[in-house]
Amino acid sequence: MKYVDEFRDGDKARRLAELIRTEVNPEREYRLMEFCGGHTHAIFRFGIHDLMPENLKYVHGPGCPVCVLPAGRIEAAIELAEAEDIILCTYADLMRVPAGRGDSLNRARARGSDIRMIYSSTDALAIARANPERQVVFFAIGFETTTPPTAAAIQIAEKEGLSNFSVYCNHVLTPPAMRHLLSSGEAHIHGILGPSHVSTIIGSQAYAGCCNDYQVPLVIAGFEPLDVIQSTLMLVRQINEGRFEVENQYSRAVSQTGNRKAQALMQAIFEPRAMFEWRGLGGLPDSAVQIKAAFHAFDAEKRFGMQAIDVADIRGCICPAVLRGVSDPVDCKLFGSICTPEQPKGACMVSSEGACAAQYSYGRYRLGGKSEI
Amino acid sequence: MCLAVPARVESLDRAASTAVVNLDGISKEVSTLLLDDVAVGDYVLIHVGYALERIDPEEAEKTLTMFDELKGVEP
Numbered sequence: 152m153k154y155v156d157e158f159r160d161g162d163k164a165r166r167l168a169e170l171i172r173t174e175v176n177p178e179r180e181y182r183l184m185e186f187c188g189g190h191t192h193a194i195f196r197f198g199i200h201d202l203m204p205e206n207l208k209y210v211h212g213p214g215c216p217v218c219v220l221p222a223g224r225i226e227a228a229i230e231l232a233e234a235e236d237i238i239l240c241t242y243a244d245l246m247r248v249p250a251g252r253g254d255s256l257n258r259a260r261a262r263g264s265d266i267r268m269i270y271s272s273t274d275a276l277a278i279a280r281a282n283p284e285r286q287v288v289f290f291a292i293g294f295e296t297t298t299p300p301t302a303a304a305i306q307i308a309e310k311e312g313l314s315n316f317s318v319y320c321n322h323v324l325t326p327p328a329m330r331h332l333l334s335s336g337e338a339h340i341h342g343i344l345g346p347s348h349v350s351t352i353i354g355s356q357a358y359a360g361c362c363n364d365y366q367v368p369l370v371i372a373g374f375e376p377l378d379v380i381q382s383t384l385m386l387v388r389q390i391n392e393g394r395f396e397v398e399n400q401y402s403r404a405v406s407q408t409g410n411r412k413a414q415a416l417m418q419a420i421f422e423p424r425a426m427f428e429w430r431g432l433g434g435l436p437d438s439a440v441q442i443k444a445a446f447h448a449f450d451a452e453k454r455f456g457m458q459a460i461d462v463a464d465i466r467g468c469i470c471p472a473v474l475r476g477v478s479d480p481v482d483c484k485l486f487g488s489i490c491t492p493e494q495p496k497g498a499c500m501v502s503s504e505g506a507c508a509a510q511y512s513y514g515r516y517r518l519g520g521k522s523e524i
Numbered sequence: 525m526c527l528a529v530p531a532r533v534e535s536l537d538r539a540a541s542t543a544v545v546n547l548d549g550i551s552k553e554v555s556t557l558l559l560d561d562v563a564v565g566d567y568v569l570i571h572v573g574y575a576l577e578r579i580d581p582e583e584a585e586k587t588l589t590m591f592d593e594l595k596g597v598e599p
């Protein structure tokens with residue numbers, strides 16, 4: 152595939168890695184956080200960490216919307232689906248995320264609730280059009296990448312007067328979470344691999360304040376292996392030179408200002424939410440969006456009076472620490488024994504971008520630390 | 525959950541703000557609501573049924589030529 156294959160060249164990957172090995176300072180440690188689950192997945196899938204010198208470590212971050220959504224928000228959706236005669240639509244990954252007491256959307260569906268997996272917000276609109284006598288709720292999650300498509304759906308629903316369509320909005324924002332991680336300092340991060348596709352929307356300048364305030368360099372990195380390794384080299388150079396700039400390795404898709412049309416659409420429909428609970432990070436102010444008052448008719452939380460529910464994660468699961476970059480999936484006693492991608496006990500084992508799932512799927516089977524590229 | 529993949533724009537329906545793209549050999553209809561002036565032949569990133577952003581061929585080329593600094597490096 153064009154723009155994929157040429158960024159997976161194994162020979163170049165090994166040369167780049169060699170360059171990194173010659174340029175790292177053996178006297179120090181390099182802890183690089185990949186904020187985004189897409190990078191976590193690429194690092195494990197292609198064995199990129201095995202190509203790196205001993206003193207360079209990738210630390211996994213909270214950049215997967217499935218992983219950071221607290222169980223209570225899923226529990227609330229299950230309660231709604233069981234209490235009301237609605238069709239609940241959601242992206243596939245959410246179906247298996249553990250809610251309270253081992254429950255999940257999948258189980259609720261098996262008990263008879265009408266819960267449907269969709270690929271796009273446009274599918275949820277189509278279901279609403281086809282079922283005018285029933286309420287259709289779109290359980291929306293995602294970072295800035297996935298927020299504009301939800302905004303588009305609300306805009307279309309308003310234009311068409313689709314009065315049976317509403318959105319359970321769980322969209323979260325990247326820069327506030329990044330700020331929170333850096334301000335706590337507990338993950339001891341020296342550099343950040345910045346999200347690829349979040350950045351296509353918000354632009355590279357969105358991180359400038361963060362890098363400056365905490366004096367940590369950030370390189371926006373594409374998701375292919377050569378992108379990740381080249382960005383790692385760029386971070387190593389910044390760290391060695393004591394710089395803390397925003398650099399953009401993924402310039403083929405990310406500009407300084409981002410996608411203005413998508414930003415305008417988000418601003419038309421959404422506004423900041425005073426407080427939102429993240430798994431692992433806790434309640435963070437202004438870290439998520441909610442639907443503006445003018446569109447309250449399309450806000451499922453308002454329409455159905457949905458309440459926040461507090462649900463504890465399963466005992467032993469250390470997802471919160473994994474998401475903050477202070478623990479590794481293998482530190483979890485449940486990892487690979489009780490908790491597997493087939494029977495996930497925590498959210499990080501569900502999405503293929505979750506740190507536990509990525510490590511389980513690719514880490515376990517690699518013989519003697521061999522890279523796959 | 526939200527990887528975006530590059531695909532080539534095969535045809536456009538401007539009135540409906542949709543495009544048919546070729547995604548590794550498979551034709552798929554996507555929304556172009558988030559992008560102004562997409563053209564047939566452009567490569568765009570597809571995410572949950574929407575074209576998110578155009579891929580800039582010149583910038584892609586620049587990134588690839590940066591790998592040339594590797595010529596002398598022996599793995």
Ligand code: SF4
Pocket residue numbers: 186187188189190214215216293294296346347348349504525526527
């Ligand atoms: S693209 Fe978005 S959702 Fe996907 S891993 Fe990155 S930040 Fe998370």
Ligand code: SF4
Pocket residue numbers: 467468469470473480483484485486487490491495496497498499500507
């Ligand atoms: S292995 Fe499972 S239980 Fe342990 S932290 Fe990961 S998701 Fe949670």
